[in-house]
Amino acid sequence: MIEVLFVLIVTAMAASLLGVFLVLRGMAMVTDAISHTILLGIVLAFFVTNDIRSPWLIIAASLVGLATVYIIELVSKTELIRQDAAIGFVFTALFAIAVILVSKFAGNVHLDMDVVLMGEVIFAPFNRIDILGVSIPNALWQLSIILLINIAFVTLFYKELKVTSFDPKFAYIAGFSVALIHYGLMTLVSVTAVAAFDAVGSILVINFFVAPALTAYLLVRRLGAMIGLAIAFAVLNSVAGYFISFHFDLSVAGTTAFVALITFMIVFLFNSKGFIIRRIQKQHQKKTFSRAMIMMLMNEASHESLSQKEIMSHFNLSEAQFNRHISYLIANEYMEKDEEKYRLTRRGEEFTHYTRLKYELPA
Structure with a gap:
C-alpha cells in the first residue's frame, strides 16, 4: 500500500x-x-x-x-x-x-x-x-x-x-x-x-493547507525558507501519519492531521520564541530583576547591611524566595553574610554602579 x-x-x-x-x-x-x-x-x-x-x-x-x-x-x-x-x-x-x-x-x-x-x-x-x-x-x-x-x-x-x-x-x-x-x-x-x-x-x-505553513511561519520569516519548511513539514506529517495509522489501525488522513497538530504544538511550545521558552525567559528576567533590586537597596548608604527579616519585609518575599535569591547572590560573590547581616561584596557594588549608569538611575 x-x-x-x-x-x-x-x-x-x-x-x-x-x-x-x-x-x-x-x-x-x-x-x-x-x-x-x-x-x-x-x-x-x-x-x-x-x-x-x-x-x-x-x-x-x-x-x-x-x-x-x-x-x-x-x-x-x-x-x-x-x-x-x-x-x-x-x-x-x-x-x-x-x-x-x-x-x-x-x-x-x-x-x-x-x-x-x-x-x-x-x-x-x-x-x-x-x-x-x-x-x-x-x-x-x-x-x-x-x-x-x-x-x-x-x-x-x-x-x-x-x-x-x-x-x-x-x-x-x-x-x-x-x-x-x-x-x-x-x-x-x-x-x-x-x-x-x-x-x-x-x-x-x-489541515493540509494550513498546518505545515503555520508551523513553518513560527520558525522563519523569509518567504523562500518558509515555503521549503512548509513542504518539509507536509512530507514529515504524511510519512509519520501513514505509519502510525497502519500500526494502530486508524484513519490515515485523520492520523496525519493529528500528527500535524503535534508537530505544530512542539514548534509552538519549544522554538526559540515559543510559549515555554518565553515563559522561562520571563521567569529568569523576574528573578534577575528581584536580585538586582535587593542589591540596589543594599547599595544605599542607609542600608549597607540588612538582616533577613528586613529584606523579606521590604520586598514582601517568602522565606523560600529569599533563600533562592540570597543563595544565588552569595554563590556568585555579589553578597556576603556577616553574622546575621548581609552586605554587598566589591563585585556587588560594581554591579549596582554599572546598573545605575546603564539605566541612568539616581544614586
Whole structure:
C-alpha cells in the first residue's frame, strides 16, 4: 500500500505550497470555506453529468470555490459584518445546501457523508488509470499534475505573490495586478481542494493547507525558507501519519492531521520564541530583576547591611524566595553574610554602579 503514502505526500505538498501564501494573507479560514463549499459544485455537476468521475465535477467544484471567495469578499466589503462572520455564514450556507441535495437526491450514489467529511485515502489505489502502460492511482496522477501546476505558478509569479502577500497596497501602487494574482491563487486553491477531496475529505483539507505553513511561519520569516519548511513539514506529517495509522489501525488522513497538530504544538511550545521558552525567559528576567533590586537597596548608604527579616519585609518575599535569591547572590560573590547581616561584596557594588549608569538611575 505504498501508493497510499505517495498520494498522501503529493496531496500535502500541493496544498502546503499554496497554504504558505494563504497564511501570509490571513486567509486560512477561507480555505476551510472552500473545502466545504466545493461539495456543492460536485453535487450540481453530478446531477448534470450523472457520472461521479466526470471532469466536469472538478470544473464545477472549482467554480463554486471561486464563487465562495467572491461572495465572502462581496459581503465583507459592505462593512456591515466582519470577514470572519462572512466566512462562517457563506460556507455553512453553501455546504448545507450541498448536504441537503446529497441526502435528498443522491441517496444511491457513494457520496457518503462520513467519507465526505473525514475522507479515506486507503481507497485511492482502487480507482486507477493507465499512463504509458503503467497503472497508477487516478488521485496520484491528478494531484501530481496539480502539484506541478502549483510549483509552476509559484515559480513564475514568485515576486508578485511575495509583494501582494506582504504589502498589497504597495503592490497596487507599483502596478501589480493584485486581483489577477489573488484570483489565480484562489483558483489553484479550489482545484487543489477538489482533487484532494477524495483523499482527505472536506474537513481535513484545511489541515493540509494550513498546518505545515503555520508551523513553518513560527520558525522563519523569509518567504523562500518558509515555503521549503512548509513542504518539509507536509512530507514529515504524511510519512509519520501513514505509519502510525497502519500500526494502530486508524484513519490515515485523520492520523496525519493529528500528527500535524503535534508537530505544530512542539514548534509552538519549544522554538526559540515559543510559549515555554518565553515563559522561562520571563521567569529568569523576574528573578534577575528581584536580585538586582535587593542589591540596589543594599547599595544605599542607609542600608549597607540588612538582616533577613528586613529584606523579606521590604520586598514582601517568602522565606523560600529569599533563600533562592540570597543563595544565588552569595554563590556568585555579589553578597556576603556577616553574622546575621548581609552586605554587598566589591563585585556587588560594581554591579549596582554599572546598573545605575546603564539605566541612568539616581544614586
